[in-house]
Amino acid sequence: MDFSHYSAEPVAVAVNLTNTFDVATGEDKLRTPGDVVAFIEAELGEWGDTPADLTDKDLRATRALRSRLREVWEAPTAEQAAAAINEILEAVSARPRISVHGDTPAHLHFEPESGDPVMDLGAVAAMGLSVALIEGGWDRFGTCSSAACDDVYIDVSKNRSRRHCSDTCTTRESVAAYRARKRAGG
Ligand SMILES: [Zn+2]
Numbered sequence: 001m002d003f004s005h006y007s008a009e010p011v012a013v014a015v016n017l018t019n020t021f022d023v024a025t026g027e028d029k030l031r032t033p034g035d036v037v038a039f040i041e042a043e044l045g046e047w048g049d050t051p052a053d054l055t056d057k058d059l060r061a062t063r064a065l066r067s068r069l070r071e072v073w074e075a076p077t078a079e080q081a082a083a084a085i086n087e088i089l090e091a092v093s094a095r096p097r098i099s100v101h102g103d104t105p106a107h108l109h110f111e112p113e114s115g116d117p118v119m120d121l122g123a124v125a126a127m128g129l130s131v132a133l134i135e136g137g138w139d140r141f142g143t144c145s146s147a148a149c150d151d152v153y154i155d156v157s158k159n160r161s162r163r164h165c166s167d168t169c170t171t172r173e174s175v176a177a178y179r180a181r182k183r184a185g186g
């Protein structure tokens with residue numbers, strides 16, 4: 001399936017922010033407030049302004065937001081996933097706005113009212129997951145099935161066949177499976 005351009009970006013923001021913490025290795029890509037600024041600059045595009053700088057408090061808030069995003073993937077049911085998304089929307093005071101700017105078709109923006117960059121980020125990420133759940137369905141929320149990786153993804157394949165977070169993991173796993181077959185003499 002294809003999310004519209006204006007939904008695909010927020011979905012990617014949610015996935016990429018969640019994956020800045022590598023659960024399998026404990027490696028955190030958001031180590032400093034500057035890392036958060038760089039993430040926002042790289043990921044947010046039209047969805048938010050890049051702040052000049054952020055504080056340690058913003059870094060903690062971003063990491064807390066990231067944990068809440070992962071809880072969406074870890075929810076056992078669609079209903080609980082929706083509740084987890086709603087909690088984020090509530091926490092960032094996200095307000096839905098229909099936006100028609102430039103030549104773009106009308107689309108939703110969920111804008112926080114505070115002007116706070118981390119809440120802004122949370123609003124965009126939660127909007128992405130809302131659209132993914134509403135348009136795609138809960139079974140498109142996946143966690144990488146590689147033993148070496150716990151990164152999350154949203155499966156947009158036609159037959160919902162995706163099992164890994166990335167091509168890197170798919171390749172590593174198929175190489176490992178090939179070697180295992182060879183060892184077994186198959
Ligand atoms: Zn827009």
Ligand SMILES: [Zn+2]
Nearest residue numbers: 144149165169
């Ligand atoms: Zn993976």
